[in-house]
Structure formats: C-alpha cells, structure tokens
Amino acid sequence: MNLGKRTMEELSRRTLSTRAPIVDIHTHVYLPRYAEELRARSSAPRIYRRTDADGQLEERLLILDGEPGVGRPVGPQYWERDQKLLFMKRHDIDISFVSSANPWLDFLPPERAHTLAQELNNDLEEYCSTSPQANGFPGLRSIYGFGLLPLVSGISVSSVLDVIKQVNTLPHISGIIIGTRGVGNEPVWEAIQQANLVVFIHPHYGVDSKSFGNKTNGHVLPLALGFPFETTIAITRLILAGVLDRYPNLRLLLAHSGGALPQLSSRLASCIAHDPIVAKRLKHDARYYLGKLYFDAVAYGAEELRFVSDVIGRAEAYSFTGGEYNADVGSTRMLFGTDHPFFPPLEASQKWQSVEDNLKAIWSVRTWEDSARANVLGLNALRLFDLEC
Amino acid sequence: MNLGKRTMEELSRRTLSTRAPIVDIHTHVYLPRYAEELRARSSAPRIYRRTDADGQLEERLLILDGEPGVGRPVGPQYWERDQKLLFMKRHDIDISFVSSANPWLDFLPPERAHTLAQELNNDLEEYCSTSPQANGFPGLRSIYGFGLLPLVSGISVSSVLDVIKQVNTLPHISGIIIGTRGVGNEPVWEAIQQANLVVFIHPHYGVDSKSFGNKTNGHVLPLALGFPFETTIAITRLILAGVLDRYPNLRLLLAHSGGALPQLSSRLASCIAHDPIVAKRLKHDARYYLGKLYFDAVAYGAEELRFVSDVIGRAEAYSFTGGEYNADVGSTRMLFGTDHPFFPPLEASQKWQSVEDNLKAIWSVRTWEDSARANVLGLNALRLFDLEC
Numbered sequence: 001m002n003l004g005k006r007t008m009e010e011l012s013r014r015t016l017s018t019r020a021p022i023v024d025i026h027t028h029v030y031l032p033r034y035a036e037e038l039r040a041r042s043s044a045p046r047i048y049r050r051t052d053a054d055g056q057l058e059e060r061l062l063i064l065d066g067e068p069g070v071g072r073p074v075g076p077q078y079w080e081r082d083q084k085l086l087f088m089k090r091h092d093i094d095i096s097f098v099s100s101a102n103p104w105l106d107f108l109p110p111e112r113a114h115t116l117a118q119e120l121n122n123d124l125e126e127y128c129s130t131s132p133q134a135n136g137f138p139g140l141r142s143i144y145g146f147g148l149l150p151l152v153s154g155i156s157v158s159s160v161l162d163v164i165k166q167v168n169t170l171p172h173i174s175g176i177i178i179g180t181r182g183v184g185n186e187p188v189w190e191a192i193q194q195a196n197l198v199v200f201i202h203p204h205y206g207v208d209s210k211s212f213g214n215k216t217n218g219h220v221l222p223l224a225l226g227f228p229f230e231t232t233i234a235i236t237r238l239i240l241a242g243v244l245d246r247y248p249n250l251r252l253l254l255a256h257s258g259g260a261l262p263q264l265s266s267r268l269a270s271c272i273a274h275d276p277i278v279a280k281r282l283k284h285d286a287r288y289y290l291g292k293l294y295f296d297a298v299a300y301g302a303e304e305l306r307f308v309s310d311v312i313g314r315a316e317a318y319s320f321t322g323g324e325y326n327a328d329v330g331s332t333r334m335l336f337g338t339d340h341p342f343f344p345p346l347e348a349s350q351k352w353q354s355v356e357d358n359l360k361a362i363w364s365v366r367t368w369e370d371s372a373r374a375n376v377l378g379l380n381a382l383r384l385f386d387l388e389c
Numbered sequence: 390m391n392l393g394k395r396t397m398e399e400l401s402r403r404t405l406s407t408r409a410p411i412v413d414i415h416t417h418v419y420l421p422r423y424a425e426e427l428r429a430r431s432s433a434p435r436i437y438r439r440t441d442a443d444g445q446l447e448e449r450l451l452i453l454d455g456e457p458g459v460g461r462p463v464g465p466q467y468w469e470r471d472q473k474l475l476f477m478k479r480h481d482i483d484i485s486f487v488s489s490a491n492p493w494l495d496f497l498p499p500e501r502a503h504t505l506a507q508e509l510n511n512d513l514e515e516y517c518s519t520s521p522q523a524n525g526f527p528g529l530r531s532i533y534g535f536g537l538l539p540l541v542s543g544i545s546v547s548s549v550l551d552v553i554k555q556v557n558t559l560p561h562i563s564g565i566i567i568g569t570r571g572v573g574n575e576p577v578w579e580a581i582q583q584a585n586l587v588v589f590i591h592p593h594y595g596v597d598s599k600s601f602g603n604k605t606n607g608h609v610l611p612l613a614l615g616f617p618f619e620t621t622i623a624i625t626r627l628i629l630a631g632v633l634d635r636y637p638n639l640r641l642l643l644a645h646s647g648g649a650l651p652q653l654s655s656r657l658a659s660c661i662a663h664d665p666i667v668a669k670r671l672k673h674d675a676r677y678y679l680g681k682l683y684f685d686a687v688a689y690g691a692e693e694l695r696f697v698s699d700v701i702g703r704a705e706a707y708s709f710t711g712g713e714y715n716a717d718v719g720s721t722r723m724l725f726g727t728d729h730p731f732f733p734p735l736e737a738s739q740k741w742q743s744v745e746d747n748l749k750a751i752w753s754v755r756t757w758e759d760s761a762r763a764n765v766l767g768l769n770a771l772r773l774f775d776l777e778c
Contacts, residue, residue, distance in 0.1 A: 092707055110497060206712065207600050208597035210597070211596050211618075212622065215574070217664075218666060219660070219664065220661055220664055221629075222658040223652060224653060224659075228649070228652075229596065229600075229649070232649075237606075240610075246503070259652075260614070260618070260649030260653060262652060263646075263693055265693075268609070270746060271609045271613040272418050272613075274733075275609055276607055276735060287690070299656060301654070301676070303700055303703060307652065307692065326501065346662075346665060353659075353660055357655075357659060379414045
C-alpha cells in the first residue's frame, strides 16, 4: 500500500518538534500469582504443560471454554516484568499502563475472587512502584497499573466497594479493568465515579460461537469480530440503561476503539428514536454519549482511527441541549495501545507487526496535526491519569 | 445538530445540475401470497389477528422466534403496491428495487420452499412489470425486483439452480435477496456468478439474544446491533472461505452499509495475519475484498457513509499484487436505500424520519462532490442493474 512507502523512521515520534511520551494503555499481564491460579485448574481458563514437537516441555494457555485446538503458547512475556520492559524498549514505549488479561477473576467464587483481587492489586502496585523511572520524564515511573475488582456472579456490593477502596490507596493504580459481565451493578458505578477511577472495559466472551459456523478459521472470528461485538453490546447496554446519564463523570475507556459502536451509533440512534419507551429514558441522542467515552487506538488502520475521531467530534452536536461539531476533540479521547503480549510476531523479529500497525495508523491519519498525534501517542494518557510530565 | 440547520429543501436533489434519479435499493415487500403463508402459521414468523385497544381488529407480525411483546402492526404497506408507490412519491424516489422481507423462505421444508420461491418470483415479476413507468426516465419502470432462492436446510443444489434459471428468465428481476444461512453453498455461488445476478445479503437472525441481557430494550439491541453483526459475520466467513477469491465477479450488496465490517476490517486483517493457516488461504489482505463489495447507504449518518467510502477507496492499496488508494471509488459502490416499510414514522407525518436521515447523510458527506451524491442516490443502482436512462 502507498503508506508503506514511508518508513517507520520517517513516521517516528522523532519528527515531533518536542519529545512527547509514547504511552501504552492497552498492555496486559498475568501476574505470577494469577498464573499459579491458572496452573491449578483443570478446565479453561487454565495453564497446562505438555511436551512440544521437539520434545521440550512447554506451557500452554487455554483461555476460552470450548476453545479449538490446544491453546496458545504462554511464557515469561505474560508474567515477567523484564519482558514487558524489553518490549517497551523495543518499541520506544516510555510508559505502560498494565492491566490483567482476561478473564480476570470471572471464573472464581465470590470469596476467592475478593481475596485474590486484593492480593493481585497489591502485587500490581509493587510491580509498578518498583519499576524503573521513565527515561526522560522525571518524576514518572515506566509502569502504572489498572487494578481488578471481584465483579463475579454472587458477589456482594460491599465486597466490590471494599476493593474499590483498596485500589484508591494504591498510588500507582488509578484505574481498573473490567470485563462485560459486571457492568450491571449500579452502586458500583456510583462508587467508581466517586473514586474517579478510569475504567478500562475489555471483552472476553465474544458472542455465541455457533454464530461463527464451523471451526476452520482458528481464532480469527472470535477475536476479530466476537471481541468487538461484546464490547459494543456492553457499552450500548450501559447507554440504554441510563448509566452515562446518571454518572456523567465516569471515565470509561473502551478496548479496541469501541468495537463496532462508532459505526453502528447512528443506526442505534435511529432504532432508539423508533422505540419511544427506550427513547424517553435517555437524555440525549445515542451519538452524544460517544463523546463522553475514551477509546484506545487499537484498530490497526488509519481510516478506522480517523472515523472514531469523527464520531467523537460530532458527539456534542447530538446533545439534546444543543452543541456543535468539534473536529479537534476526537484526538483528545483516543489513546495508543498495543495489546501486548497478544498478537506476537510470527517469526523471531525485533518489532511486533501489531504494534507497528497501530503506530503507523496513528501517524497516517491525514487530518491529525502533530499535536493530535502526540495526544494519542501519550499525552492523553498522562492527562487521563492525572500524571504530570 | 448543526447540519440540521440546512433544510432538506436546500439539500434536495434539485440542487444537482442535472436531474439524477433517486433509486431505492433497500425496500421490502411481503407479497400477498407470502402474507397468506404467514397467516396460516401458528409460530413465528406469523401474522395473526387480535383486537386492539380501541376494539378494532388488527393484524400483527411476529417476525422472530422468542420475540418480546406482541409483535409489530402489519398492514397494507407491507403488501400493497399502491402503498409502495405512495411512499416513493412522498420521498421523491423514482425507482425502487423491491425485495422480499426477512425471513424469506427459511422456515419452510425444501419442497414447499422451492414451489413458493418460483411462485413468489413470478408474482414479483408481475408486481414490477405492471408498475408505472418511472416519471422522467423513459424506458424505465418505477419498480424492479430482487427474487428469492429456496436456500433452506436440506435443499438440493439442483433445486436452487432451477430457481436461479427461472429468475434469469424474468426481465424485471435481475438480483436476488438472501439471508445468511444459505451462504455456504459453493455451487450456488458459481451459478449466481455465471447468471450475473446481484446478491443482496440481508440479516434476520442477529446473534444469540442472551448476549443482550434482559429484555427491557424492546427491539433496539437485536435491530441496531444484532442485525449488522450477523451481516458482518456472514460476509467475513465468505471472505475467509475464499469465495471472493474463487468468484471475483460476484456482485454482493451488503445491507446496512456492511454492518460492522468496515470498522473491523483492519482488525480482521491483523487477526488473519497472525494465523498462518487462515492467511495462506487468501489471495489478499482482508481489506482488499471490501473494494469488491457493494454497500447500501442505510447507515443514518454522514460520518458512517464517509468512512465506508474510505474503506472502499483504500481497498486496492491492500491488494497483494499492488494497487493504490483511490478516494473516488467509494461513492461508486454505495447505494441509497430506505428499509421501507420498516422504521415508519411514530406519528402520522408526511415524511419518514428514517428516510430523511439517510438522505441527509448522503447530502452531508463533506468529501463527496455532487456527482458522487448522484451516484449514491441513484446512478450506481442503474449501472449495477444494467439499466440505461
């Protein structure tokens, strides 16, 4: 493609007039304590050992119920901080906001989920607080974190609120990552808003795999379509339930650029307008709420990013109390991410194609000035998490 | 919103330098014979009578298994051609390409589906051939049609090929509408390509309704999200199966602007690139195939249309044999539609908001010249169906 003719050297941040940080807000970890939990299990999610084709013992991760095949190889890049730092260095990432990978604590009974959430949050605080200083950004560490909540079936509200309080005491953790199964809990939203925690909403379950037909396409359909569908459904349900009306100061960050929500948002608005019972519950046109959200820039294409920026920019024009299109606001609510350690290179190469694709996408949005790119690459993240540099 | 300050008068086609037709390629009918079939049924899809709140007898349509509530009101606008013509006149639509509404013949046993497909195709030919001349477009009728195929479970290939042959003999039917359950049938694709029929791919089933949680949102989630998800999965499976590689001359028209496919297409390409078994089956990057498809312009928003146009425009740049981004090509593969008689006005108004939204969206794509708008509003449809005006 034509954009390929510009090398990553040309596109690199070094062309920015001032040195701006590159901050990765979508990067995962299975903390050692969590990996141990998975090793002790006999059904997915689990980590198991087998002998590979060369006779070597290897560990593999079965992440989904009914996952086809033998799972994926899993190793130190999932849990060792040095691997994270090496990856960051390889891609000139200055700061990472690390989050636990799916499926978090979803499979645990309430009491165990509560205990493990607190332990893992403490582990992550240590993982972050003992990380190196960010090179060139005095006062900042190279790693911060998203904590966990025990949002499992049967959990008590007070148990979740307990852990929110705990997270608030951990100085390097100023957000939480949640799946889509715990989103219906209203008092939790209230507490999260009050605690001013950034909420990273991330998929795990996709949609019913029967929709995907026979299983000859590996993980492509559940990952490429199921994941973003799940995120889209979750945030749409939050909008329809009025959560964004009642908690307007929630700071929700959507994985994978909001899935399909941007492209389906005008259709959503139209369907709502044709259903008076739903319509009268909401304070605004559905498109308005997209301007209140944050989107990672993990969409792998410049046209996708530009479009997400456009739907954020138009959001205020869909306020029922009046507002204007603002083309500049889009790039203030989108944030670079890598999805590390998933989507690794197929061959032992220095750079990860998935990361390069996302960086190139940011550099190739034609309507963005250098200042907009600097926002998306890192400054937005520092502002969102109230870090100064 | 600011666009609302421009009236539809200002935006109307009369500002075009030459009179270009407005052609609706997404407009449905339940032919009288089909309505009778639904009336004879005791489970969905069915039409039943009940006494409404005012003591009047009314007919209602239950279209989905397990549909919440009592279905939707159904009446002459679903089957009477005069109602279609009245609607067209109200919105200045010159020509309609009418298709049967979902769920087509999906619920029928093979023999009945085969017979009814042929009968309905003949009915539709008569519906079209006896329609008025298109006003101002000599030689053209006001209505053409998409035929049906008996793509039901257990049908023989020869039975489907039979009906393709029949459709080919009907002069006012030069396309077919299909759901997503019959898309795996390879000899059928070969026959359709050979017959040069336009294939309108339309959803009905959505995704598993359990994904949508409790049922307090009416039809909003299945319609706004489930429908486009289903279309996205169907066309993605066709791409992954290599159908678009083996039948490069297929003319596939996607309902609802391709659902979520455009926004997920770079993610799809990335997921494929990370799965060598799937990747090596395909001749091109996934994004290439979007340039081989046609998209209706039923997305209700200008930013959505512009984005779909962009992903069509970039497609050639993702050919593995080399190609360039072409910003002008997008508007040659997008086609105005209304989804009539669905999404009717809530109040007895002259104009349908759903139609106005789609027209205004076309008029508000900032990067489109008047010639591009004329293409999307009607000229593309005439070219696609080889009609001269």
